[in-house]
Amino acid sequence: xxxxxxxxxxxxxxxxxxxxxxxxxxxxxxxxxxxxxxxxxxxxxxxxxxxxxxxxxxxxxxxxxxxxxxxxxxxxxxxxxxxxxxxxxxxxxxxxxxxxxxxxxxxxxxxxxxxxxxxxxxxxxxxxxxxxxxxxxxxxxxxxxxxxxxxxxxxxxxxxxxxxxxxxxxxxxxxxxxxxxxxxxxxxx
Amino acid sequence: xxxxxxxxxxxxxxxxxxxxxxxxxxxxxxxxxxxxxxxxxxxxxxxxxxxxxxxxxxxxxxxxxxxxxxxxxxxxxxxxxxxxxxxxxxxxxxxxxxxxxxxxxxxxxxxxxxxxxxxxxxxxxxxxxxxxxxxxxxxxxxxxxxxxxxxxxxxxxxxxxxxxxxxxxxxxxxxxxxxxxxxxxxxxx
Numbered sequence: 029x030x031x032x033x034x035x036x037x038x039x040x041x042x043x044x045x046x047x048x049x050x051x052x053x054x055x056x057x058x059x060x061x062x063x064x065x066x067x068x069x070x071x072x073x074x075x076x077x078x079x080x081x082x083x084x085x086x087x088x089x090x091x092x093x094x095x096x097x098x099x100x101x102x103x104x105x106x107x108x109x110x111x112x113x114x115x116x117x118x119x120x121x122x123x124x125x126x127x128x129x130x131x132x133x134x135x136x137x138x139x140x141x142x143x144x145x146x147x148x149x150x151x152x153x154x155x156x157x158x159x160x161x162x163x164x165x166x167x168x169x170x171x172x173x174x175x176x177x178x179x180x181x182x183x184x185x186x187x188x189x190x191x192x193x194x195x196x197x198x199x200x201x202x203x204x205x206x207x208x209x210x211x212x213x214x215x216x217x
Numbered sequence: 218x219x220x221x222x223x224x225x226x227x228x229x230x231x232x233x234x235x236x237x238x239x240x241x242x243x244x245x246x247x248x249x250x251x252x253x254x255x256x257x258x259x260x261x262x263x264x265x266x267x268x269x270x271x272x273x274x275x276x277x278x279x280x281x282x283x284x285x286x287x288x289x290x291x292x293x294x295x296x297x298x299x300x301x302x303x304x305x306x307x308x309x310x311x312x313x314x315x316x317x318x319x320x321x322x323x324x325x326x327x328x329x330x331x332x333x334x335x336x337x338x339x340x341x342x343x344x345x346x347x348x349x350x351x352x353x354x355x356x357x358x359x360x361x362x363x364x365x366x367x368x369x370x371x372x373x374x375x376x377x378x379x380x381x382x383x384x385x386x387x388x389x390x391x392x393x394x395x396x397x398x399x400x401x402x403x404x405x406x
Contacts, residue, residue: 041263043297050297051349061345065306069314071335074230077318079311081303086345087295094293097303101315104283106276108232108239108323114270114286116315116390117254122268123312125258126290126305128402129266131348134297146260152398156250156275159320159387160240168386169393175402188404196402197357198348201305204358208397209341213317213364213385215377 042137060087075109076102079119117170120205121150127201128175135194141187145180173205231326249276264298265291268308306359309394310339316390317364324383330376334369362394 036045054061063086071077082096103109158168179188225234252275260266271285292298347357368377
């Protein structure tokens with residue numbers, strides 16, 4: 029007879045017992061799954077500004093427990109800045125990298141697949157004629173983003189490919205970028 | 218007779234002389250406008266990973282002059298993490314905030330409009346049933362993002378609204394999110 033389990037099951041550092049009990053709670057009350065994430069921004073000077081992340085809403089309540097974290101953004105001199113931070117389109121790649129990685133590991137963990145390491149690299153093309161208003165034909169945003177993953181795990185390449193497909197299917201940032209999302213922008217008077 | 222201008226014209230901390238000479242160079246050779254931005258990512262454990270930004274390509278050459286900057290990403294405990302960093306969907310809002318702000322200030326500067334201050338706030342809705350694969354009907358990415366701007370400048374509200382429309386028209390991150398971009402993801406064997 030097994031003793032009552034006292035510790036939570038961890039796979040790849042992900043508490044899969046908590047994951048599955050969260051899924052059960054959401055099935056009972058879908059409102060638990062509704063999250064609101066937030067940021068604020070303050071312009072400093074020129075191309076330098078500062079983003080801040082603090083509170084969010086989720087699992088039916090406000091979370092104000094985290095201290096604020098600031099993110100400086102600026103352009104390199106060739107783009108009129110002073111390198112006081114990395115630029116916003118680079119932050120977009122960072123966001124994509126974190127989301128694909130976390131989605132891959134979370135879904136691997138849910139399937140019981142042990143991972144030793146995950147590394148990835150990102151490159152995206154932007155033609156500044158869009159930003160500068162020099163051509164209506166050139167997209168203003170990224171024209172294409174290419175991602176390459178290295179996965180260290182005792183599974184076949186086919187299984188690794190499947191993990192990558194799951195990361196793409198379930199990553200919120202990947203899906204926001206590839207499927208688009210509406211953004212409303214208003215002036216506060 | 219005016220003396221030869223020795224200093225560059227700065228509006229809102231943006232060197233508009235450099236901006237207009239860059240535009241002239243790009244009109245002569247559009248390849249100068251082609252940029253490639255990059256990031257890498259390394260998984261740490263659980264929902265914790267680390268993005269890194271260093272080099273980029275632009276204005277016909279590689280730029281390796283900047284030191285690497287790391288960005289820790291993690292989830293809060295309610296999302297199975299340990300708050301070792303803010304999460305990827307929050308980084309996406311930070312990216313959007315920096316890009317709209319920089320675009321607004323750059324285009325105001327090009328028009329000679331002096332700005333004293335710009336602040337903005339961002340909120341986006343995510344229903345985790347998408348990420349968790351609990352419903353095919355729920356979008357995996359952001360369902361909607363709402364942005365509010367406060368602009369401190371000696372111009373009318375109509376002019377401020379116009380600045381916001383220009384920020385939306387010319388921001389690469391805003392356009393990537395609202396119009397989508399293709400992302401290819403490959404396994405490196």
